[in-house]
Amino acid sequence: MAGVSMKDIKNRIKSMESTKQITKAMEMVASSKLRGAQERVIASRPYFEILYKTMHDIVEANTDLSSVYVQPPRGEKTCFVVIAGDRGLAGGYNSNVLKLAQSMMQGKEAVVLPVGKKATEYFKNRGVSILNTLYPVSEDVNADACFTMANGLCEEYRKGTFDRVVLCYTNFVTVLTQEPGSLPLLPLSVAVGQKQPQGGKMLTMYEPSSVSVFNAIVPEYLGGVIYGALREALCSEQAARRTAMDSATKNAEEMIEGLSLQYNRARQGAITQEITEIVAGAEQ
Numbered sequence: 001m002a003g004v005s006m007k008d009i010k011n012r013i014k015s016m017e018s019t020k021q022i023t024k025a026m027e028m029v030a031s032s033k034l035r036g037a038q039e040r041v042i043a044s045r046p047y048f049e050i051l052y053k054t055m056h057d058i059v060e061a062n063t064d065l066s067s068v069y070v071q072p073p074r075g076e077k078t079c080f081v082v083i084a085g086d087r088g089l090a091g092g093y094n095s096n097v098l099k100l101a102q103s104m105m106q107g108k109e110a111v112v113l114p115v116g117k118k119a120t121e122y123f124k125n126r127g128v129s130i131l132n133t134l135y136p137v138s139e140d141v142n143a144d145a146c147f148t149m150a151n152g153l154c155e156e157y158r159k160g161t162f163d164r165v166v167l168c169y170t171n172f173v174t175v176l177t178q179e180p181g182s183l184p185l186l187p188l189s190v191a192v193g194q195k196q197p198q199g200g201k202m203l204t205m206y207e208p209s210s211v212s213v214f215n216a217i218v219p220e221y222l223g224g225v226i227y228g229a230l231r232e233a234l235c236s237e238q239a240a241r242r243t244a245m246d247s248a249t250k251n252a253e254e255m256i257e258g259l260s261l262q263y264n265r266a267r268q269g270a271i272t273q274e275i276t277e278i279v280a281g282a283e284q
Contacts, residue, residue, distance in 0.1 A: 006270065009263040013256055020252035026089065027245035030238045034175070037235035041172060044231045048224040055188075055214065055221055067211055068158055069188050069218045075163040077109040079131060079153065081185070081226065083169040083233040084119035086137050093170060093240035094118045097180040097233075101168040102126075104182060111162060113153070115141060115230070131156070138237075141230055147223035154219045157186050165222075169229040170236040176243060178236035183229065185222055 082101045084094045098119065101112075105128070113131040114120040116138035123130055135141050135149065153165055165186040171179045 006263060006266045009259055009266060013259045013263065016252050016256045016259065020249055020256065023245045023248040023252060027242055027249060030242035030245060034235065034238040034242055037231070037238050038172075041228075041231045041235050044224075044228045048221075048228050051217065051221045051224050055217055067214050067218075069154075069186060069215065071187060073163040073187060074160065077111070077162045078105075078164040078166055079111050079113060079156070079162040080105065081113045081149075081153070081165065081167045082115065082119045082123070083138060083167075083230055084114070084116040084122070085233075085237045086117040086139060088118070089244060090237055090241040091244040093178065093237050094122075097168055097170050098122050100180045100182065104166065104168070113149070138230065138234065143223075143227050146227035146230060147220065150219045150221075150223035150226055153186070153222065167226065167229055169233045172232045172235040172239065175239045178240055183225070185225065188218070 080101055082097065084097055088094065105112075111129045111131050112119075112123045113135075114123055114133065115135045117136055120130075120133055120136050132152075135145065141149075156162065157165060164184065167183045167185050169181065169183075171181050173179055
């Protein structure tokens with residue numbers, strides 16, 4: 001009986017060693033991707049900041065900006081752009097942002113634009129109305145795709161398909177901390193005409209008009225916001241996966257250590273039993 005028990009323990013040790021090798025490899029891959037993802041997050045910020053400043057310069061110079069993008073919502077139907085990952089094994093990364101989006105939809109007329117396999121599967125399985133499934137793999141969504149997405153959202157918004165647009169994604173804080181959050185995209189909450197240009201300040205002339213320029217910039221602005229959020233989300237996913245795989249590797253090591261101790265005790269017990277049986281046989 002002791003031999004069978006030892007065999008089972010040995011098989012479990014081999015299984016845990018294989019698991020440890022896999023989790024360690026995944027941790028190393030995630031660490032490698034994380035470095036590149038952090039660099040892309042930093043590189044994506046200047047474009048967004050310049051667009052943001054330009055938009056607010058236009059708004060500050062106009063006491064009456066008659067753009068559809070700054071008008072009060074016509075209704076309550078909301079389009080949620082939800083960014084999640086393509087794979088699991090990343091701790092609570094996917095579940096946290098999906099639960100946030102789901103909670104925000106409660107009691108509202110909503111449509112979802114999912115980005116990433118996990119978001120697409122999640123909302124399909126729950127019967128939520130989906131705008132389109134053009135972005136099933138978040139890692140494949142580049143800057144061009146983000147601007148195409150933004151143009152599509154703006155077009156549907158102008159047509160009245162929905163009245164609000166909200167972005168749900170995960171914000172990268174540190175390697176150990178990632179926070180799911182939301183950001184309202186449309187209508188834009190800008191204080192039209194609240195700040196007048198000071199005397200002596202040179203005014204910028206826009207052709208054909210400031211409203212036309214503003215309306216042309218909005219899709220670019222939204223594309224920059226979505227691209228920045230996507231970079232944050234992908235960076236958060238790699239950080240969460242690295243942390244999860246590091247924890248899994250440590251747990252595997254602890255289990256191997258415990259199983260090895262159990263194996264040695266069983267082996268020692270089997271040897272003691274054999275010696276006892278030999279001694280007993282010799283005395284007879």
